[in-house]
Amino acid sequence: MNIAIITGHFPPSKGGGIAEWAFGVARELPRLGHKTSVYVTHRKNRDLSIHNDEEFICKPMYGRNWHEFHRFYAAYYMWKILRKDPDTIFIATTWGMAKPFKFLKKYFPKSKMIVVAHGLEITRLNSKRELRAIRSVVDSCDLILSVSRFTRDEIINRLSDINTTHVKFLPNGVDVERFYPCEVDDLFYKKYSLHQDSDLILTLARIIKRKAHDDVIKALPDIINDFPKAHYVIAGPHRKKDSYLESLKILVKELSLENNVTFIDFIPDEDLKKIYSASKVYIMPSKTLHKEGDSEGFGITFLEANACGCPAIGSYDGGIPDAVENEVNGLLVQSGSSNEIAKAIKKMFSDEDYRLSLAKKGIARVEESFTWKKLSAQMIDML
16 A cells, blocks of 8 residues: 655654654554655754665655644645545644545545544644534544544544544554663763662653653652662753743752752653663653643653563553553552652562563563554554
């Protein structure tokens, strides 16, 4: 089949679940025998030539102010593709990219559309206009892939007046060629000013309120009381002069944790498996911010950590229970509870055999159910 992925998120980029999804699927579809092209919104500093050796073709989509005019640009590029191959199967990694398909389908009835639903685009719906737009997309597309059961159920509940039998659950995946347990040398620890003998607790994600870094910081005094080598690494991109980041730094000072917390901005791709492998626990106890409609759609970093042999701790909120199974590849805690976070981390630190068993089961779980190869094949079967 001829498959075209239409996306605004693709490497090189500073992480993000949508970019990881698009890249993972783009690499596997050609290996399954499908001719695959990726059309990516053009950015000045985005060098797509890094993909020249891949089995998929990567092309830029030009246009000014994509945020405002995405529907027209996406329609133009899809129309160009369909003129050459009217049987094309499109994969839109966001709702916006799929909006023109309803119009194009009238002229190219053999074409198909798959849309990926990540979570926030549903939970942040706050107007009838946005709801109508998503209803139109769901009604005209062939398959809606929700990365968590939480997101799938949100779509079905909000669009109860139309057919939603083609809204399916397909979790995020992991590229096991990029993420696997590895040795970590002294240079790595020096590069990030970390001590090799520390018990590292890691959160690798955008530094935003939903990720609940503050709840982990509040749990640290209790943890350090029993495990003085505990050290919390907060890694991930953030906005300049971000108020939430500043509040975290203030909290660290108030609790006298300067020697137990390290802030790292962006970690390059080549160091990701090292930071996961060096950590004893990966934690992201995200909480749902109901007023803002802000929730965790899945949490791909849980699986990346697992693939590198690091057990995970997450909350019961949003789609996290699809990424973390309690007592299987990690532990689940109630969001907003620093006491439960402290208990979960101390449970892992106090029993190394238990922690390693979770790590081992986490690796097996990823290899069994969460590789892009298996998930891409499931997607085609669903279609």
